[in-house]
Amino acid sequence: MNKRIEYWFDYVSPYAYLTTQVIEELAAKYGREIEWKPMLLGVVFKATNSSPLTLRPPAMARYHQHDMERSARYAGLPFVLPQPFPINTQNTARVCLWMKEVAPERVGEFTRGVTKAYFSGPAAFNDTVWLSEYVNQMGLDGAAAVAACNDERYKEQLRSACEEAIQKGIFGAPWLIVDGEAFWGNDRLPQLEKWLEKGGF
């Protein structure tokens, strides 16, 4: 059995941002590793006729934005909803896929750092110049990372990932699969932890 935890996310998902900050540590506590699976929620939403929470009818959209802010405070993390929101994160996802090949052990650090920068205030998110500098600051090859954004290899990997997500019935993020069991939402981490602790429940 795959002992790794599949972690499906989009760099633009506020709740995935919260999960991203803690998931590696949580997994390690139970001897598990994370398989980082970036996807594009826009593609997944289209397949399931869903939509971003902040674009729902006014009362719902207001509640969800407030809940994002409060959930971040609850987690002790900064949170500023990016404007505009949502935005397409295909460049960031492709850099992630590139890093999974050239420096797989750094993907968690990259994903935590990038999402924290994005949700801490104005950030040139998904901007190739910004990404290049970020990767350079990690001591990796920023130019190669940016080249990956326009490389058919990573474009195809990202398309395949979205297809795989849809085929697995994934319709939101964060989405975690452990021992074949799916958990959707940052608020399901306590159940996921119980699953890891008990080997299912």
Next chain:
Amino acid sequence: MNKRIEYWFDYVSPYAYLTTQVIEELAAKYGREIEWKPMLLGVVFKATNSSPLTLRPPAMARYHQHDMERSARYAGLPFVLPQPFPINTQNTARVCLWMKEVAPERVGEFTRGVTKAYFSGPAAFNDTVWLSEYVNQMGLDGAAAVAACNDERYKEQLRSACEEAIQKGIFGAPWLIVDGEAFWGNDRLPQLEKWLEKGGF
């Protein structure tokens, strides 16, 4: 300020069933009482163009039913999804409104017991004969409870409650309001408890 916690729910909501079992004890821990606010989710859903989770597209519906079952196990509670689901709960809600007038201190006990019976297996839920017997077994007047189901007084109270819910921006259950702060979902009880403990956060 209203120190009571407004608890909006529908007797047919699986997640409200989970909240119902623990909310009075949680409130009491922080010196609060519950104001039981039954509503009809069907009316609220219509106003917000929403729908029951089990009637969503297949992948979503499957996930949600599984999540209901797992969330009940996580809480150590029995769970059988009623068939058919959902069903209209106007009779149960009207008995609740009647009890709020004649025996307000029993409403929590009634709501815990009725929802537990409903989600433990085949139950004649919302059936006036069943409700009459249930209320009799509580030592209250079952015949009067059933009369309330067809009493314009309680029909009007329930209509008003749904109107109030919509005006407050409520679009799901369980929905809790404490000190003006809204919490949606059984999975927000940890945040609600932190709110009660700290007086906001």
